[in-house]
Amino acid sequence: MELSDRHVVITGAAGGIGSALARRFHAAGARVILADQVAPTSVAASLPGSIAVQVDLSSEQGNIDLIDRAESEFGTIDLFFANAGVALGTDPMDDEEVWDLSFAINTHAHRWAARRLLPAWLERGEGYFCSTASAAGLLAQIGSAPYSLTKHAAVAFAEWMSITYGARGLRVSCLCPQGVNTNMLAQSSPIGDGGEVVRSVGAVLEPDVVADIVYQGILDERLLILPHPEVADYLKFKATEPEKWVAGMQRLQRRVLGY
Ligand SMILES: NC(=O)c1ccc[n+]([C@@H]2O[C@H](COP(=O)([O-])OP(=O)(O)OC[C@H]3O[C@@H](n4cnc5c(N)ncnc54)[C@H](O)[C@@H]3O)[C@@H](O)[C@H]2O)c1
Numbered sequence: 001m002e003l004s005d006r007h008v009v010i011t012g013a014a015g016g017i018g019s020a021l022a023r024r025f026h027a028a029g030a031r032v033i034l035a036d037q038v039a040p041t042s043v044a045a046s047l048p049g050s051i052a053v054q055v056d057l058s059s060e061q062g063n064i065d066l067i068d069r070a071e072s073e074f075g076t077i078d079l080f081f082a083n084a085g086v087a088l089g090t091d092p093m094d095d096e097e098v099w100d101l102s103f104a105i106n107t108h109a110h111r112w113a114a115r116r117l118l119p120a121w122l123e124r125g126e127g128y129f130c131s132t133a134s135a136a137g138l139l140a141q142i143g144s145a146p147y148s149l150t151k152h153a154a155v156a157f158a159e160w161m162s163i164t165y166g167a168r169g170l171r172v173s174c175l176c177p178q179g180v181n182t183n184m185l186a187q188s189s190p191i192g193d194g195g196e197v198v199r200s201v202g203a204v205l206e207p208d209v210v211a212d213i214v215y216q217g218i219l220d221e222r223l224l225i226l227p228h229p230e231v232a233d234y235l236k237f238k239a240t241e242p243e244k245w246v247a248g249m250q251r252l253q254r255r256v257l258g259y
Contacts, residue, residue: 001128001171001218004029007074009066011057011109012084014040016182017132017175020207021081024215026050033070036084057084058104063112079128079218080117082110083175087184089146099146106133106150110157118165125169130218131158135178135231138224139238142197142253162223171221175214178228179204197256202228 008025012018013034022032022043032050034040037057044052053069056062070077086105089098110131121127134141137151158174166172179185179198186195198204210227217225226232238245253259 001079001221002028003079003215003218006030006078007033007070007076008079008081009033009035009070009077010081010083011035011066011113012132013043014038015043016184017177017180017207017210018081018083019043020211021083021214022047022050023208024211025079028215030079031074033066033073035066057109058101060108060112060115063109064116067113067116076120076124077117078126079130080113081130081132082113083130083132084109085132085134085184087144087147087187089144091145094146102146102150103153106147107153107157110154114157114161118170121170122165122168127169128171128173128218129158129161130173130175130214132175132177133158135176135226135228135234137174138176138231138235140249142249143257159223173214173217173222173225175210175217175225175227176231177205177210177226178202178231180210180227181206197252200256201252202230 003025008030010018010022010032013022014036022034026032026047032047033053034044034050035053035055039052039054041052044050051073053066055066084105086102088102114129117127131154133154134151136148137155141147155174158172161170162172179202181204185198205227213227214225
């Protein structure tokens with residue numbers, strides 16, 4: 001889909017990948033609503049005609065409020081990009097709050113947005129749903145069970161949406177990068193340790209590079225957007241040799257994390 005004159009909503013747009021997407025789509029002529037729990041005002045101010053919305057997307061109401069606001073500003077939303085994400089937790093012993101918040105942002109927010117957007121999109125016979133999952137959603141995130149599970153669910157939801165509504169005009173893309181140079185990778189959090197793994201296995205891309213690849217992926221209407229092409233090879237290897245794949249991941253975990 002061409003983005004010129006399209007109405008686009010991007011979540012998690014205060015920085016990192018989301019703000020880079022906003023810059024790239026704006027440069028292509030889109031009108032952009034930037035949403036984040038941290039007010040994305042400075043990014044929006046640099047993109048004439050765009051709008052910043054401060055919103056907590058960890059509830060269905062937050063997603064409804066965002067979409068209502070976007071429709072009142074722009075009318076129809078052509079493309080919704082569920083990019084906001086959290087990297088929390090380590091293992092099954094994490095508190096329920098960690099699991100709940102991980103699922104709320106990384107998975108349920110996608111579903112809540114789709115629930116609000118789909119009726120109008122299906123009636124129009126057109127709409128574009130993009131989400132940011134992760135290579136961890138196709139493979140695994142060493143060091144974080146909540147991240148691995150919630151990102152797998154995000155990939156599954158994108159795939160399901162494409163299968164179910166593709167013939168009725170819905171386009172779907174799911175972004176699955178490895179390392180990207182953002183706050184999330186830099187933070188010392190469980191995934192910060194996992195981030196050591198990410199840094200050790202491949203290139204850490206700049207957000208603007210990822211945004212260029214996403215832009216092309218949307219023009220081509222690709223279901224999976226893989227800024228690190230080797231992820232497709234890992235996925236093939238995992239599917240054909242799962243035990244060897246897991247053994248290799250165990251060695252990587254021991255080498256980088258020491259357990
Ligand atoms: N950086 C990486 O290496 C990497 C790799 C793969 C996937 N990702 C995914 O990319 C996406 C963007 O992350 P990023 O790397 O740009 O990091 P980031 O931390 O800069 O961006 C995440 C954004 O989500 C926002 N957010 C979190 N909880 C929210 C909530 N409740 N309501 C509204 N906004 C909320 C944050 O405020 C932040 O601006 C995430 O989904 C992340 O999981 C990142």
